[in-house]
Amino acid sequence: xxxxxxxxxxxxxxxxxxxxxxxxxxxxxxxxxxxxxxxxxxxxxxxxxxxxxxxxxxxxxxxxxxxxxxxxxxxxxxxxxxxxxxxxxxxxxxxxxxxxxxxxxxxxxxxxxxxxxxxxxxxxxxxxxxxxxxxxxxxxxxxxxxxxxxxxxxxxxxxxxxxxxxxxxxxxxxxxxxxxxxxxxxxxxxxxxxxxxxxxxxxxxxxxxxxxxxxxxxxxxxxxxxxxxxxxxxxxxxxxxxxxxxxxxxxxxxxxxxxxxxxxxxxxxxxxxxxxxxxxxxxxxxxxxxxxxxxxxxxxxxxxxxxxxxxxxxxxxxxxxxxxxxxxxxxxxxxxxxxxxxxxxxxxxxxxxxxxxxxxxxxxxxxxxxxxxxxxxxxxxxxxxxxxxxxxxxxxxxxxxxxxxxxxxxxxxxxxxxxxxxxxxxxxxxxxxxxxxxxxxxxxxxxxxxxxxxxxxxxxxxxxxxxxxxxxxxxxxxxxxxxxxxxxxxxxxxxxxxxxxxxxxxxxxxxxxxxxxxxxxxxxxxxxxxxxxxxxxxxxxxxxxxxxxxxxxxxxxxxxxxxxxxxxxxxxxxxxxxxxxxxxxxxxxxxxxxxxxxxxxxxxxxxxxxxxxxxxxxxxxxxxxxxxxxxxxxxxxxxxxxxxxxxxx
Numbered sequence: 001x002x003x004x005x006x007x008x009x010x011x012x013x014x015x016x017x018x019x020x021x022x023x024x025x026x027x028x029x030x031x032x033x034x035x036x037x038x039x040x041x042x043x044x045x046x047x048x049x050x051x052x053x054x055x056x057x058x059x060x061x062x063x064x065x066x067x068x069x070x071x072x073x074x075x076x077x078x079x080x081x082x083x084x085x086x087x088x089x090x091x092x093x094x095x096x097x098x099x100x101x102x103x104x105x106x107x108x109x110x111x112x113x114x115x116x117x118x119x120x121x122x123x124x125x126x127x128x129x130x131x132x133x134x135x136x137x138x139x140x141x142x143x144x145x146x147x148x149x150x151x152x153x154x155x156x157x158x159x160x161x162x163x164x165x166x167x168x169x170x171x172x173x174x175x176x177x178x179x180x181x182x183x184x185x186x187x188x189x190x191x192x193x194x195x196x197x198x199x200x201x202x203x204x205x206x207x208x209x210x211x212x213x214x215x216x217x218x219x220x221x222x223x224x225x226x227x228x229x230x231x232x233x234x235x236x237x238x239x240x241x242x243x244x245x246x247x248x249x250x251x252x253x254x255x256x257x258x259x260x261x262x263x264x265x266x267x268x269x270x271x272x273x274x275x276x277x278x279x280x281x282x283x284x285x286x287x288x289x290x291x292x293x294x295x296x297x298x299x300x301x302x303x304x305x306x307x308x309x310x311x312x313x314x315x316x317x318x319x320x321x322x323x324x325x326x327x328x329x330x331x332x333x334x335x336x337x338x339x340x341x342x343x344x345x346x347x348x349x350x351x352x353x354x355x356x357x358x359x360x361x362x363x364x365x366x367x368x369x370x371x372x373x374x375x376x377x378x379x380x381x382x383x384x385x386x387x388x389x390x391x392x393x394x395x396x397x398x399x400x401x402x403x404x405x406x407x408x409x410x411x412x413x414x415x416x417x418x419x420x421x422x423x424x425x426x427x428x429x430x431x432x433x434x435x436x437x438x439x440x441x442x443x444x445x446x447x448x449x450x451x452x453x454x455x456x457x458x459x460x461x462x463x464x465x466x467x468x469x470x471x472x473x474x475x476x477x478x479x480x481x482x483x484x485x486x487x488x489x490x491x492x493x494x495x496x497x498x499x500x501x502x503x504x505x506x507x508x509x510x511x512x513x514x515x516x517x518x519x520x521x522x523x524x525x526x527x528x529x530x531x532x533x534x535x536x537x538x539x540x541x542x543x544x545x546x547x548x549x550x551x552x553x554x555x556x557x558x559x560x561x562x563x564x565x566x567x568x569x570x571x572x573x574x575x576x577x578x579x580x581x582x583x584x585x586x587x588x589x590x591x592x593x594x595x596x597x598x599x600x601x602x603x604x605x606x607x608x609x610x611x612x613x614x615x616x617x618x619x620x621x622x623x624x625x626x627x628x629x630x631x632x633x634x635x636x637x638x639x640x641x642x643x644x645x646x647x648x649x
Contacts, residue, residue: 010057029361083154148304151281171288177267196269206275213326279303294344427452461485520588540575578624590633597626
């Protein structure tokens with residue numbers, strides 16, 4: 001099937017525009033799923049027939065003059081980042097001295113000619129809020145995309161009747177945000193309460209109200225501090241405001257900050273304020289960064305922000321109680337950091353699930369294809385059915401192991417085997433399952449305990465060879481399995497596309513030295529749509545690993561060399577954290593159904609309690625710290641990123 005051809009019109013960095021940053025982040029995952037040609041200015045020659053869809057990123061500033069002009073000339077799908085273009089139209093008319101054109105645009109949009117003439121005579125300013133200047137653009141477009149239902153409703157009121165999609169604003173999920181490093185540079189300890197306001201510091205972001213609320217917080221928590229990160233607006237006299245409120249000792253204005261430091265400063269905060277009034281439906285990239293970093297966030301209960309899930313942020317109504325409520329929320333989150341951390345974790349989970357750039361790009365392509373083909377757009381993402389589990393007893397595995405050395409290994413790893421089987425979705429006689437790296441330990445249980453009709457195994461060896469393995473249980477049951485040999489990170493796997501219902505990859509990926517995403521790519525290919533993939537591997541961020549490195553030892557679970565003359569190399573080439581396990585499956589086209597860690601052996605580890613206490617003291621996450629990592633995914637797309645930047649250089 002031919003890939004959808006998209007002409008993509010938008011400013012890009014170094015243009016100082018949030019939409020330029022948005023467009024740059026969207027392009028990489030969009031190119032994974034469609035053929036995209038980018039235009040950052042009016043092209044000398046343009047043939048719209050060369051594309052299936054024309055996509056315009058539209059903003060309310062002069063950077064989007066060319067996208068507006070081209071969208072009028074060559075209608076397509078326009079992405080409305082807010083429901084007002086009055087500033088843009090004023091730039092195209094008033095700033096060019098064309099008052100007649102401005103008056104006509106006001107009238108065309110339903111405004112009053114007399115009012116527009118008063119603006120011409122400089123008796124009043126333009127009615128930016130009352131006349132959104134949308135009609136001329138919208139009446140020509142084939143479809144619209146917005147980040148909220150609030151904006152779509154505004155566009156409908158402006159007269160648009162065509163296809164519309166609500167696609168969440170994408171979220172940056174940085175892996176290298178240095179929370180503790182940023183706090184050290186600020187001169188703050190790990191537990192000093194820190195509140196932050198980020199982005200262009202404009203008056204409408206409720207900064208005066210926030211500072212007054214913060215002054216009240218200092219009366220009950222004198223150690224609290226606040227940072228304002230972004231370029232101050234000339235209409236906001238910050239220095240005077242801080243002096244009047246006597247806050248210079250507790251509030252720092254850091255100004256414009258490069259994005260790497262900007263992100264780490266967000267991570268350094270315990271609470272982020274993202275308040276604003278009025279609004280024209282705009283979303284906030286800074287807000288999505290804060291949510292993705294798991295910060296506790298306060299937003300104004302207006303516009304698109306009202307649509308955020310109620311359990312991932314606290315919403316502040318604009319009105320006479322605004323300052324009081326900001327103070328009460330700040331006091332609650334500072335006094336109960338456990339509540340702030342829990343809310344932040346829910347926010348990070350929501351962002352990962354619904355707002356990652358690959359998920360956003362998928363929605364874009366589905367909507368563009370629907371508009372192009374003249375069919376309805378399916379707005380709801382597939383519902384993931386929670387997989388059932390089967391209770392597993394040690395005997396379910398031990399019954400099939402007779403060799404003394406194999407029994408010793410089984411006893412050592414019994415907890416891991418049991419958890420693996422419990423996480424594997426059960427099958428039936430019509431379904432196929434593949435166990436990669438099959439040692440015939442849990443393999444028989446895939447049929448006799450989980451019910452799969454066809455059980456296949458594979459192992460490292462010369463491609464094209466297949467071995468037959470047979471075992472008999474202590475109770476006399478017979479099990480036979482074919483084991484295919486090949487190189488899991490180089491060879492094409494010897495199975496047709498969409499052949500298996502489930503694939504297990506247990507304690508294998510950590511041994512791959514060159515190209516682990518080859519394994520994920522091939523697994524995606526051989527799985528049926530909605531098929532399941534279970535990955536188990538050691539957790540390099542476990543309590544044990546942290547303890548080891550702080551005591552001066554290697555954190556890996558098995559970094560040891562084998563003494564000669566033992567053949568082969570069983571060392572671990574790379575071990576993964578829980579976040580990286582999530583990213584592996586996500587980049588490979590899977591929706592993560594379960595992400596857990598657990599022990600390799602069911603035994604208490606009281607000697608590691610100090611590590612958990614240390615993490616708690618420094619405000620670092622304590623969950624997902626078991627020795628073993630378990631990630632269960634469901635195939636929902638093709639491979640999203642063959643060489644993800646977090647894994648490949």
